Amino acid sequence: MDNDNNDASSVSERVKGIRKTLLQERQVILKEAKTEIGNFVKGDEKQLVEAALDDGDWSVVDVNEDIILQKLHHHKLKLNKIDEALRKLNDGSYGVCDDCGIEISEARLKVxxxxxxxxxxxxxxxxxxxxxxxxxFQ
Ligand SMILES: [Zn+2]
Known part of the structure; x- marks a missing residue:
């Protein structure tokens, strides 16, 4: 069980690096999403929502939920892309364009x-x- 994976080690180092970057990015997005939701349901907003609910006004919740969903949707799309990239890393199709099948430039993948x-x-x-x-619009 020693480190005996010297064949194609440059490839696996590259994959390891990309996977690490993707997982870090994933953590950042999850944290952002949690912070946004946390900000949204705390403090004044929370009191507003609670006061409205005391009056039986559920429309405030509906509106707020929409905003949270919109924010989450944006984060969700990005997370989906990261998960897709991680999946592609695993099956070896990472870095290949979904539409035309050519390799995506290293510079683009870095960004x-x-x-x-x-x-x-x-x-x-x-x-x-x-x-x-x-x-x-027409
Ligand atoms: Zn293409």
Missing amino acids: LPYAVHCVECKEKREKIEQVEREQS
């Missing part, structure tokens, strides 16, 4: 370790999304 699309495909997607947004 965005949970990227699943290369720059070109990402830009294409953003353009399509933009067009769809513009069309939905």
